[in-house]
Amino acid sequence: MTHLVLVGMSVREVDARQRLAAVVARHEGTVAFLQMGDPSLHRELTRLADAGVEHITLVGVSLGTLAPATSWLRRIASHWWREHPGEPPVVAVATAMMRNDLDLDLVLDVTRPISGTEAPLSSAAWEAVPGHRHQVFVCRGPRCTALGSDKTAEAFALELMRLEQSDDDVLITQTGCQFPCNRAPVVSVQPDDVWYGGVAPDVARTIAHDHLVNHRPVEAHRLPRRSVDLNTQEKS
Numbered sequence: 001m002t003h004l005v006l007v008g009m010s011v012r013e014v015d016a017r018q019r020l021a022a023v024v025a026r027h028e029g030t031v032a033f034l035q036m037g038d039p040s041l042h043r044e045l046t047r048l049a050d051a052g053v054e055h056i057t058l059v060g061v062s063l064g065t066l067a068p069a070t071s072w073l074r075r076i077a078s079h080w081w082r083e084h085p086g087e088p089p090v091v092a093v094a095t096a097m098m099r100n101d102l103d104l105d106l107v108l109d110v111t112r113p114i115s116g117t118e119a120p121l122s123s124a125a126w127e128a129v130p131g132h133r134h135q136v137f138v139c140r141g142p143r144c145t146a147l148g149s150d151k152t153a154e155a156f157a158l159e160l161m162r163l164e165q166s167d168d169d170v171l172i173t174q175t176g177c178q179f180p181c182n183r184a185p186v187v188s189v190q191p192d193d194v195w196y197g198g199v200a201p202d203v204a205r206t207i208a209h210d211h212l213v214n215h216r217p218v219e220a221h222r223l224p225r226r227s228v229d230l231n232t233q234e235k236s
């Protein structure tokens with residue numbers, strides 16, 4: 001008997017957890033996440049192995065446009081497989097990604113077992129802190145997510161691509177709650193220490209163009225930042 005695990009590849013699938021659980025319930029399978037969701041793929045594989053499951057099939061799920069490729073699923077699973085103490089279960093990975101609820105049976109047609117020879121988690125290319133000019137923190141806390149910050153993050157990524165800005169120019173990072181929830185969706189830009197509220201996708205595109213490329217913060221959406229007197233803080 002093979003246990004099926006749907007693996008959410010990006011933050012978007014964390015938001016769709018219940019929907020994915022309903023899809024995989026037909027196969028008595030479970031859901032895990034490659035990033036930012038619980039259980040992690042690593043934890044779910046360990047739980048299944050500890051429960052004596054001998055065959056596991058992983059299906060990567062991407063419901064949006066931005067997610068790591070299936071090779072990352074193989075890479076992470078292979079790391080777990082190599083490190084697992086004792087005899088690991090057979091782990092196979094669907095070669096295609098599930099992109100909507102109807103895909104699952106189709107995607108399950110072609111799977112490839114993990115061999116342990118997949119690329120490792122580290123690479124010389126990921127040794128140094130990148131030299132990006134700006135880092136954009138897009139809030140994916142509960143309120144911002146409810147008000148569409150998944151679309152905000154996507155709009156930043158696509159617009160920056162269009163403007164030919166790479167990770168070495170602008171790094172996009174999705175975060176938990178950044179605090180001014182009433183102003184959701186919230187985005188902060190560092191090292192400029194500029195905070196924005198109400199960042200719908202069209203606003204994200206304007207910020208990308210005006211602020212991140214042309215260095216002109218978008219005042220209409222800027223949030224006031226309470227200043228902190230470090231001297232006073234140190235004394236108190």
Ligand code: FES
Pocket residue numbers: 139140141142143144145176177178179180181182184185186
């Ligand atoms: S959820 Fe985004 S600032 Fe709180």
